[in-house]
Amino acid sequence: MIEFREAGSGDLDGILALYGQLHPADPPVRDAPGVFGAILTTPGLQLFVLEDEGAIVATTYLNLVPNLTRGGSPYGVIENVVVDEARRGTGLGKQIMASTLQAAWDAGCYKVMLQTGSRRESTHAFYRRCGFDPGEKTAYVSHPA
Numbered sequence: 001m002i003e004f005r006e007a008g009s010g011d012l013d014g015i016l017a018l019y020g021q022l023h024p025a026d027p028p029v030r031d032a033p034g035v036f037g038a039i040l041t042t043p044g045l046q047l048f049v050l051e052d053e054g055a056i057v058a059t060t061y062l063n064l065v066p067n068l069t070r071g072g073s074p075y076g077v078i079e080n081v082v083v084d085e086a087r088r089g090t091g092l093g094k095q096i097m098a099s100t101l102q103a104a105w106d107a108g109c110y111k112v113m114l115q116t117g118s119r120r121e122s123t124h125a126f127y128r129r130c131g132f133d134p135g136e137k138t139a140y141v142s143h144p145a
Contacts, residue, residue: 003052004049004050005048006047006048008040009037015059045062048096048100055084057083058083058092058095062076062104063077073109074110075112076107078097078100078113094130097130113137114127
């Protein structure tokens with residue numbers, strides 16, 4: 001049975017393996033256990049996984065942002081959406097996204113945003129099927145010089 005849940009202390013290796021599929025050229029994270037611990041203990045940061053028979057097969061990262069507009073309702077930002085390469089196309093992506101969105105709605109978010117660096121039409125079609133509207137906002141990204 002596939003279980004959606006918040007990540008726990010024993011999930012780091014499984015999540016890092018999925019992140020390796022997302023960004024294969026990334027260098028290893030310095031102090032990954034420390035960063036992971038900070039994520040797990042910081043209010044408003046929620047790292048989710050789908051677990052199937054002890055294996056982490058998908059993950060998302062939901063950031064709940066406090067807000068002084070919209071009546072004080074927070075908004076959510078979803079990052080690092082990954083389904084194991086061997087399990088893509090099986091509905092796990094839709095399952096983890098629906099559950100992550102529900103967690104945001106349960107937290108009182110008035111909206112949830114997501115950005116993707118993918119140029120593949122299939123990725124964009126997937127996010128549209130999950131309920132995201134690519135035309136509602138425009139995103140700009142900056143990096144340190």
